[in-house]
């Protein structure tokens with residue numbers, strides 16, 4: 001079957017078909033804004049209430065990995081935009097190449113995320129019964145795999161945090177709110193990345209058939225919109241989760 | 250350009266690269282800004298930088314600048330409703346009396362805070 | 364222009380081809396992308412959940428016949444009202460009119476062949492079914508006792524009932540609603556026939572457009588909210604859990620950000636139905652078309668600004684409560700615009716009291732009572748007394764059952780000839796409408812009095828002095844049940860044995876009445892062009908409506924089934 005932008009039955013023109021698909025995608029992204037919005041609201045209220053615990057929790061994330069991941073994701077947005085450009089200018093061979101770059105960067109991002117999650121798991125920072133915000137500060141630095149300098153910082157920070165937050169029990173409880181939000185928000189974001197990666201795989205396979213050109217590129221454009229949206233979510237998650245209290249350290 | 254008469258704006262790779270550079274600069278900037286103690290302005294600055302980065306992505310990567318009025322309205326209304334949700338909920342939290350029972354182990358100072 | 368043939372006696376026959384006989388077999392239904400068939404799939408599923416919710420309601424009313432409770436333990440009673448609420452709100456009221464009548468009619472009303480995204484339309488039905496299965500699984504394995512509101516930390520920490528599958532089901536079901544709303548909005552924007560301008564759209568379409576905005580903007584928030592509660596329950600995360608210092612009231616903010624506007628997801632489509640029925644049986648254009656259209660959008664927008672009126676007796680800040688109380692009053696304005704305009708449409712019209720009209724008139728009265736008692740509850744001081752009493756129960760049942768369900772059943776009657784090509788028995792239908800109206804009022808009016816006297820909701824027992832009113836309510840519920848069973852029986856009967864309706868039995872002026880009954884799979888033989896204004900009963904020679912006579916001659920009066 002020839003599938004280069006054939007006209008589906010319910011539409012009158014190809015133009016109407018494209019317009020409809022694009023509008024549908026944007027409306028879908030609006031629902032995504034509000035979907036993530038509920039989490040951002042939960043974050044805002046809890047952080048407003050417990051700035052100290054959120055600061056302590058935020059400083060336990062690996063800033064270098066977070067920063068690197070932000071760069072990776074922004075770069076993937078650029079390659080995604082370039083694949084749309086390639087399609088629009090009928091550079092049929094470039095389309096899959098840029099898409100593959102995008103996919104690789106997306107996978108790198110997810111890989112780094114796995115490393116970070118593993119680290120949090122080892123440091124007893126998964127909310128629930130085993131959660132212990134002081135775990136690393138009680139161990140020798142080597143156990144948690146952090147430098148002596150960072151370790152010393154963490155010890156002071158936790159000590160100050162306990163004081164400011166009204167005791168160890170309080171700090172430990174409130175830090176669980178922070179890590180619940182950390183895992184909830186980044187987890188939901190990662191889930192969107194996985195869906196996006198799946199869409200990219202399909203898109204790469206299709207684009208290798210030379211389906212997308214100046215006349216027909218709606219799938220590239222719409223999956224691109226989705227990918228950029230997921231990037232935007234991360235643009236907010238990075239400062240909100242990683243950079244709360246970096247000046248303290 | 251497309252043949253079907255649909256006005257589709259093609260953004261040049263040069264502009265895309267400029268946006269990329271701006272986004273990377275913004276990322277660097279937000280990390281540097283976080284390392285300076287600005288008190289409550291840290292969060293304001295971080296959100297400001299993030300909002301600018303987001304605007305760049307929407308306007309250029311997502312072609313928001315070249316979209317139809319209708320699409321632009323859809324985008325704006327999404328953020329408008331988000332603002333309603335955040336803003337009206339904040340009216341509650343910002344005007345509440347401090348509640349000692351809220352925290353698991355309330356510090357004595359917090360009760361006198363407001 | 365229509366394929367319906369008229370035999371010599373003036374009797375109609377069914378068109379030779381239509382969407383129901385276009386193909387046969389179970390696959391042709393389960394894999395269909397025809398919006399009309401998907402509407403019927405929804406009709407079946409939604410009716411099933413109406414039964415489920417109805418059974419719980421029956422058990423509740425039987426239990427409350429005596430002060431100490433007749434039937435079940437207190438724990439089971441908690442489950443009964445919870446499962447009644449969950450089944451009715453999420454699986455009956457919200458999808459009922461949009462997913463059935465809206466799905467069937469919107470493309471036809473705007474002159475399109477289908478919705479913008481037919482496959483997504485089918486997907487939304489499957490999503491609904493999957494969500495429904497999770498919820499039924501929860502009902503069947505221990506039930507659910509949190510109240511339909513799922514307040515934390517009861518739902519996320521303490522409840523011993525099957526909350527997890529229910530939460531997953533509600534989460535999944537949310538996407539069905541989102542996809543339907545998305546489809547409608549895009550369809551109305553891009554699929555209108557030539558000449559179908561925004562201000563020629565039927566008011567049914569306007570109200571569904573407003574409903575879809577709420578589905579798009581609100582439903583994602585309930586999805587994330589129940590997801591967060593689910594994460595608290597499953598993984599012991601903390602978002603709202605006071606044990607971690609979280610704020611349970613934040614859950615309520617998020618929950619009501621959707622669930623207050625969700626009331627308008629239920630009532631706005633019913634308002635659209637009423638706006639179609641009234642001009643048809645008054646034979647006059649609707650009074651103030653643009654105001655009725657704009658008030659739908661007004662209700663949708665203002666409806667998003669009032670949610671915290673559900674939380675006046677929690678730890679919510681007093682200043683915020685004052686603001687939300689004021690904003691809640693504002694919703695009365697667009698709602699009143701509608702009621703006044705419907706009433707003004709009746710003025711000097713030539714009214715015929717056909718079944719759909721009886722439902723529409725019932726709607727106006729019951730919605731007015733429900734709406735006005737809503738103002739009592741929006742009043743900050745009064746709400747302290749009335750909160751969580753039967754007054755609230757009576758209020759929202761007047762809106763949801765008296766309003767939304769009346770609109771739904773009325774709409775089902777009004778478009779039944781279009782959907783099936785056949786008329787229902789008019790006398791039985793009128794009788795059912797009147798039985799429903801009486802049964803409804805007898806069930807719920809006593810609850811206003813009970814609430815005013817202070818009887819709290821969600822209790823399995825009550826002081827003996829409340830028994831008379833409770834018995835009245837239960838008696839009313841039995842009449843109400845009869846009022847629902849009758850239409851189910853005769854509508855089913857009429858699918859096979861009803862009189863053939865013809866393309867436009869009432870007659871009405873919308874585009875849907877210009878095609879066959881039942882319509883073709885493509886809805887129209889050729890794309891229609893619209894060159895008339897909405898609800899014009901005088902300048903429509905294409906429908907045989909001409910001249911300025913308010914009363915129409917015999918042939919054009921409403922067709923009736925087997926009286």
Ligand SMILES: [Cu+2]
Pocket residue numbers: 622623626669670672673
């Ligand atoms: Cu409300």
